[in-house]
Amino acid sequence: MSQATAPDPIPVDQLHFAMPPKHETAEDERRHRKERLAAALRLFGRFGFEEGVAGHITARDPEFTDHFWVNPFGMSFKHITVSDLILVNHKGQVVEGRHHVNQAAFAIHSQIHRARPDVVAAAHSHSTYGRALSALGELLEPITQDVCAFYEDHALFDDYTGVVVDEEEGRRIAAALGPHKAVVLRNHGLLTVGDTVDAAAWWFITMERSCQVQLAAKAAGKPVHIDQASARHTRDQLGNDLAAWINYQPLYQQITRSEPELLG
């Protein structure tokens, strides 16, 4: 029997690899951000990140850059469509849409968007394991590959004074976040940011899971820490917003395939 010839490799440039899309007009970019925002909210609903009316994800408008799109007050994450989203200006007034804005969403997110021009999106909710970690007033420790994305790149807002409704408190949270991708709000929950909606949503989802892993590992025993040099190296590999965007795409595919009406 003659030896079969092994198949030729496909040239790498002919293999599919998704990258964040670029848009020519503000209108196209706005539509894109709103679609991604509605999808991220649906995923937060699917993952059980809702606690009553708490929780919001915002996306900066590409044209009116001191305005942001956000989920309407009092509507389930699980039902959000693109046309439900509201546009809020720098004074907290709704300028597009027919629903109220959550005052905490405005107080916190307006100050984050103001302090961080690089940030397109910010995500916050009262997810269970994030809240549990926040109750301990602790940061994430470098105990798994995934959590190294947050190594020396998240902060603790080490205060709690009630539901955030004033802009001064939002300013203090933005100051605690600093240049990082995430902040643990003590006795409250998690907040993440990104240069795309997908990145901010991915950081939130993976941070919540990392909180769960840390709590489980520490409850079971004494986790082994990754050494500083390796934790930094892993962060440099995994910890950028493009890596977050790439990691998030399977989730975007899932939610838009199973709930295509969210784009309506």
Ligand SMILES: [Zn+2]
């Ligand atoms: Zn909150």
